[in-house]
Amino acid sequence: MSFVKKNLGKVMQDSLYRNSLYMMISTLIMSFLGFVFWMVIARNFTTSEVGLATTIISVMGLITSFSLLGLNVGLIRYLPKAKDKSRKINTCFSLVFVVVVIVTSVFLLGLGVFSPKLLFIRESLIFSFSFIFFMVVSCWASLIDSIFVAFRNAKFILVKNVTFSSLKIVFPFLFLGLGAYGIFGAWMTSLFVAVVVSMFILVKKFDYKPKLVFHDSIIKKIGKYSFGNYVAGFIGGLPLMILPLMILNSLGAETTAYYYMAMMIATLLFTIPQATSQSLFAEGSYDEKNLKVQVWKAVKIISLILIPGILITVFFGNWILLLFGKEYSSEGFRFLQILALSGIFVGGNKVFENVLRIEKRIRSILWVNIIGAVVILGGSYLLLGGGLLSIGYVWLGGQVVISLIYLGLLKR
Numbered sequence: 001m002s003f004v005k006k007n008l009g010k011v012m013q014d015s016l017y018r019n020s021l022y023m024m025i026s027t028l029i030m031s032f033l034g035f036v037f038w039m040v041i042a043r044n045f046t047t048s049e050v051g052l053a054t055t056i057i058s059v060m061g062l063i064t065s066f067s068l069l070g071l072n073v074g075l076i077r078y079l080p081k082a083k084d085k086s087r088k089i090n091t092c093f094s095l096v097f098v099v100v101v102i103v104t105s106v107f108l109l110g111l112g113v114f115s116p117k118l119l120f121i122r123e124s125l126i127f128s129f130s131f132i133f134f135m136v137v138s139c140w141a142s143l144i145d146s147i148f149v150a151f152r153n154a155k156f157i158l159v160k161n162v163t164f165s166s167l168k169i170v171f172p173f174l175f176l177g178l179g180a181y182g183i184f185g186a187w188m189t190s191l192f193v194a195v196v197v198s199m200f201i202l203v204k205k206f207d208y209k210p211k212l213v214f215h216d217s218i219i220k221k222i223g224k225y226s227f228g229n230y231v232a233g234f235i236g237g238l239p240l241m242i243l244p245l246m247i248l249n250s251l252g253a254e255t256t257a258y259y260y261m262a263m264m265i266a267t268l269l270f271t272i273p274q275a276t277s278q279s280l281f282a283e284g285s286y287d288e289k290n291l292k293v294q295v296w297k298a299v300k301i302i303s304l305i306l307i308p309g310i311l312i313t314v315f316f317g318n319w320i321l322l323l324f325g326k327e328y329s330s331e332g333f334r335f336l337q338i339l340a341l342s343g344i345f346v347g348g349n350k351v352f353e354n355v356l357r358i359e360k361r362i363r364s365i366l367w368v369n370i371i372g373a374v375v376i377l378g379g380s381y382l383l384l385g386g387g388l389l390s391i392g393y394v395w396l397g398g399q400v401v402i403s404l405i406y407l408g409l410l411k412r
Contacts, residue, residue, distance in 0.1 A: 016276075016283045016297055022154035023275030024305065026161045031268040033165035035323060038261065040172055041183055042324045051253025053183035054260035055244050056118065060188075062241035063107060064138045067100035070230025072146040073357070076278070079150035080286055086209045089147060089202075094212045096139045104135040115245055117253070120181070127181055134188035137195055144198045149282050154275075156201050164194035228362035236353075236369035239376040239398070243391065246377075250384050255331075259388055261324050262332040266339035269313060272306045273347035277354040284358035291358060295351065302347050313340035331388070338392035345399035352406035364409050372402040 071092040108122050121127045148156045167190035175182030202208035248256045280298045284291050317336045321329040356365050379394035
């Protein structure tokens with residue numbers, strides 16, 4: 001016991017390890033409660049409603065990524081050394097607010113083209129305005145995570161996500177009559193409460209002074225770096241955001257539900273390198289001289305946790321999917337196995353990406369993400385007829401291609 005306490009103490013004294021663990025624990029709790037949420041949903045809503053709701057949630061990710069303008073990354077890079085942190089935070093909140101309202105409005109107007117099966121959102125005035133509001137909440141939630149990472153206080157991300165995930169289990173019972181949008185409404189109402197709690201923490205713990213204002217000097221300073229990351233990050237995230245729409249339009253809502261549940265479990269694995277590489281990014285932004293040391297520490301903690309997670313998912317993933325229903329297990333298990341194996345390459349890619357980000361080699365990240373998105377989306381489009389299994393193999397191949405390109409760039 002003393003040995004464990006001694007080593008745990010050493011780990012918690014290291015900010016990279018500490019913040020990585022906080023974010024992993026946060027994701028673990030959020031995922032566990034997320035499983036409970038989807039179990040509740042699967043037993044109270046139809047598979048078709050679940051498929052539509054997961055598509056709306058994926059659309060939320062698409063709009064959020066598009067509207068953030070890379071400012072979430074810019075905050076991690078520049079906030080640590082800022083003299084007036086409130087000015088930077090307020091400018092980012094204000095700019096993102098304006099952009100997300102415009103982007104969401106355009107999306108709603110073009111629903112007939114983007115996804116006709118979601119037209120019911122636009123047909124209801126309440127649904128339309130609440131959808132715009134929820135997109136603002138989603139964007140601000142993402143910015144808040146970056147702020148806590150920049151402050152190297154990821155424990156507050158844990159507080160935020162536990163609040164969000166706990167409430168998410170309760171709210172579906174209040175929205176039972178709203179079908180697919182009721183699932184989405186329960187999700188987003190919970191997130192709104194979590195954002196309010198996080199704002200309170202920022203004000204009380206970090207002396208944050210909220211105000212909707214723009215400071216041109218701040219936008220100019222971090223704008224170029226943020227915009228480059230924005231374009232690169234948006235393109236890199238396109239496969240996860242567009243695949244549900246492709247599957248919904250071509251294979252139906254039920255297959256979309258099977259895809260989403262399997263990808264949700266795989267994303268839990270992907271969060272291990274995501275959390276660690278984010279901490280690596282924050283540490284590198286504070287001290288670039290010791291980057292190599294921090295990289296090896298990140299690789300060690302990722303390997304220690306990710307590899308056992310992959311093995312568990314490959315051999316027991318069918319039992320995990322069975323929690324949502326027999327059809328989810330029978331239709332999604334093989335797909336989940338392929339996604340889990342891709343975690344080896346996803347882990348390396350996250351570390352490679354953040355090393356280049358610290359070195360401000362944004363153009364290289366952009367080209368890698370363009371190639372990866374083309375391979376995954378293009379291949380999935382061509383092989384959609386093969387169902388989820390074909391999409392899984394394309395996903396795995398795309399991650400391998402990205403890893404090979406990153407290795408070539410870093411060797412240069």
